Amino acid sequence: MNYYNSITELPIYNFDVLCKTGDFTYLLKDGNDKLPTELDEVKLWSDIYNEFLDTFGLSDNFKKYLKYRHKATQLYKEAYVDGKKHKITFAKLADLKAIDAIKESNEGDLSRTSASLSKFYGFRINPLEISVKEYYSYVYQAQKENG
Numbered sequence: 665m666n667y668y669n670s671i672t673e674l675p676i677y678n679f680d681v682l683c684k685t686g687d688f689t690y691l692l693k694d695g696n697d698k699l700p701t702e703l704d705e706v707k708l709w710s711d712i713y714n715e716f717l718d719t720f721g722l723s724d725n726f727k728k729y730l731k732y733r734h735k736a737t738q739l740y741k742e743a744y745v746d747g748k749k750h751k752i753t754f755a756k757l758a759d760l761k762a763i764d765a766i767k768e769s770n771e772g773d774l775s776r777t778s779a780s781l782s783k784f785y786g787f788r789i790n791p792l793e794i795s796v797k798e799y800y801s802y803v804y805q806a807q808k809e810n811g
Contacts, residue, residue, distance in 0.1 A: 666692060666693055666694060667691045667692050667693060667708065668691050668692075668693060668712070669708060669711065669712065670712065670715060670797075671712060671715050671716050671719065671795060671796035671797040672795055672796075672797045672798075673795055674691070674712060674795060674796050675791065675792055675793060675794065675795060675796075676774065676778075676791050676794055676795065676796050676799040676800075677774065677791040677792045678690040678691070679712075679716075679796045680774045680791070682709065688705040688706075688708075688709060691705065691708055691709065691712075716796060716800075719797065719800075720800050720804070725765050726765070728761075728762075728765040729762050729765040732758045732759070732761040732762035732765060733758075733759075733762045735758040736755045736756075736758035736759045736762060737755075739751045739752075739754045739755035739758060740752070740755045743755060774791055775791070777803070778790075778791050778799075780806075781799075781802050781803065781806060784806050785802065785806075789802065
């Protein structure tokens with residue numbers, strides 16, 4: 665295969681860029697190759713991200729994001745279906761809180777985190793070489809050991 669299809673082989677750098685940009689070319693092992701179709705790109709990325717979630721679960725910030733998105737959806741329903749137009753303001757506020765939760769989760773800079781992990785473990789963590797699974801295993805173990 666000419667593309668990554670698992671968190672056990674996808675470099676954390678590619679994963680990070682793909683999460684931030686949605687650029688599916690970061691799934692390619694060789695930049696000159698092409699993924700079969702747009703639908704295949706989405707399915708491939710979905711499978712990889714689901715594997716990530718199955719392995720590591722949801723972060724607290726992502727749970728917060730989901731909570732606020734759910735609240736916003738309820739408020740929009742009340743505004744548009746039930747006719748309570750004043751609820752739109754509250755829905756927009758919930759949307760802003762959801763966006764803030766996502767921003768908080770993306771504040772971790774890959775290079776700074778890699779440097780901290782390298783210092784903690786005493787060896788270099790190279791984001792271009794280490795897989796998503798191995799990287800997050802190091803992150804979770806370091807968090808566990810530091811309380």
